[in-house]
Amino acid sequence: xxxxxxxxxxxxxxxxxxxxxxxxxxxxxxxxxxxxxxxxxxxxxxxxxxxxxxxxxxxxxxxxxxxxxxxxxxxxxxxxxxxxxxxxxxxxxxxxxxxxxxxxxxxxxxxxxxxxxxxxxxxxxxxxxxxxxxxxxxxxxxxxxxxxxxxxxxxxxxxxxxxxxxxxxxxxxxxxxxxxxxxxxxxxxxxxxxxxxxxxxxxxxxxxxxx
Ligand code: BEZ
Numbered sequence: 001x002x003x004x005x006x007x008x009x010x011x012x013x014x015x016x017x018x019x020x021x022x023x024x025x026x027x028x029x030x031x032x033x034x035x036x037x038x039x040x041x042x043x044x045x046x047x048x049x050x051x052x053x054x055x056x057x058x059x060x061x062x063x064x065x066x067x068x069x070x071x072x073x074x075x076x077x078x079x080x081x082x083x084x085x086x087x088x089x090x091x092x093x094x095x096x097x098x099x100x101x102x103x104x105x106x107x108x109x110x111x112x113x114x115x116x117x118x119x120x121x122x123x124x125x126x127x128x129x130x131x132x133x134x135x136x137x138x139x140x141x142x143x144x145x146x147x148x149x150x151x152x153x154x155x156x157x158x159x160x161x162x163x164x165x166x167x168x169x170x171x172x173x174x175x176x177x178x179x180x181x182x183x184x185x186x187x188x189x190x191x192x193x194x195x196x197x198x199x200x201x202x203x204x205x206x207x208x209x210x211x
Pocket of ligand 1: 038039042043044045046141142
């Protein structure tokens with residue numbers, strides 16, 4: 001059965017471009033992103049891994065550790081990383097998992113046989129510090145992911161975890177956020193000293209608490 005939101009992300013041991021890892025040990029008590037790509041030496045994947053490498057500081061600021069995965073070998077990953085670094089002007093510093101027996105891809109339902117029997121699709125999981133699945137998105141092989149959106153979701157998830165707020169449609173860093181329904185309006189006024197704007201009893205905005 002496939003993983004759903006709130007499920008425990010399965011732990012695994014893997015060979016990677018940076019040596020063997022235990023997933024949970026690698027994540028420690030921070031956040032994680034595990035994402036699959038169809039194959040090494042393919043154009044869209046090259047840009048995606050380059051973009052991820054370029055955002056390494058942004059992920060680090062948010063205490064997010066990143067891991068990529070495909071069914072190619074460690075040797076293939078290492079050779080391809082040279083191409084990514086050269087063509088995307090980055091230094092890939094995160095591990096790429098060599099999931100040759102597809103055990104991790106199967107545990108995370110990253111192979112969709114009606115798309116491809118052989119290759120992983122473009123799946124991405126955000127894992128919380130409690131190792132629970134917070135988000136998953138799956139793109140077709142021909143569409144590169146939007147990593148700015150991935151960072152935006154992490155910011156939203158971290159605001160919810162730390163401040164009991166949600167984020168409205170198209171929210172961007174610095175904009176007002178929404179008081180979650182579980183917080184009563186009378187409690188919200190004390191909890192959010194920057195102010196609470198009550199548009200409807202169920203629709204209450206407050207300035208982003210950590211700004
Ligand atoms: C790519 O990463 O460019 C790609 C991979 C598989 C199918 C189509 C594109």
